[in-house]
Amino acid sequence: MFSGLVRGDAQIAQLDKKDQTIKLIVKCAPDFLQNVKIGDSIAINGTCLTVESFTTDSFQVTMMPQTFKKTIFKDSNVGDQLNVERSLEVGQRLEGHIVTGHIDDLATVTQKKINENAIEIWLEFPPRLQKQIVAQGSIAINGVSLTVMDTEKNQFSVGLIPHTQDETNLSKLKIGSEVNIETDILGKYVSKNLEKSN
Structure with missing residues (x-):
């Protein structure tokens, strides 16, 4: 379980792809790994993964095919900044x-504009998630907890305050960039129960 308050000071140190399995070594600040143990869960760009091995400033995880298919990691490269x-x-x-x-699922950046000290981003998401994304609701983008500002059909907007711009990899997004999204868990249960009652 996580809160969506991430650190963006990690990066991919090694990336090994074999078919749809990925082994990833993540380099990070030594204090981040204080008291870490093999088997611990760490969210990387919002994806919960298990620590298989670690050093003082890095750790290794392996992603299974389902993670490969549903996340941005299949297009990642050594040196990419990560939210952890x-x-x-x-x-x-x-x-x-x-x-x-x-x-x-994945969402795609469709608009990005500066609004005084904030960056406003619009993203397109799969229609099947439409009932789970609402204005003023919560959403995690690459693991970052954000508030949905507005929605239009299968698009939504969020605003990045200066702290989020400085501490995460979201300010580097460009039009066409893909991100990992996780809708609010409470919204999922409400949506599912409403489907059953109809």
Whole structure:
């Protein structure tokens, strides 16, 4: 379980692809890995992955074919900046929103503009997620907890405040860039129950 409050100071140090399996070595700040153990969960660009091995400033994970198909990692390269987050501990403040690390699908950037000190981004998402994305609701983009500003058909907008621009990889997105998205877990349950009642 995660909160969507990420650190963007990690990068891909090694990337090994074999068919639809990916082994990834992530380089990060040593303090991020304090007390890490093999088997721990770490969200990388919003994707919950398991630590298989680690050093003082890096860790390795393996992605299975389902992760390959549903995330942006199939198009990643060595040196790419990553958003990373350790799993929540009981007793921590939940300052973002509840993020599971289970990616729903990809969204594509369609517009990007500066709005005073914020960056406004519009993204197109698969129509099947339409009932789960609402204005003023929560969404995780590459693992970053954000508030949906507005929606239009199968597009939604978010705003990046200066802190988010500085601390994550979202400010580097361009028109056409793909991102991992996870809709709000509460919205999923509401949507599912409404389907059953119809």
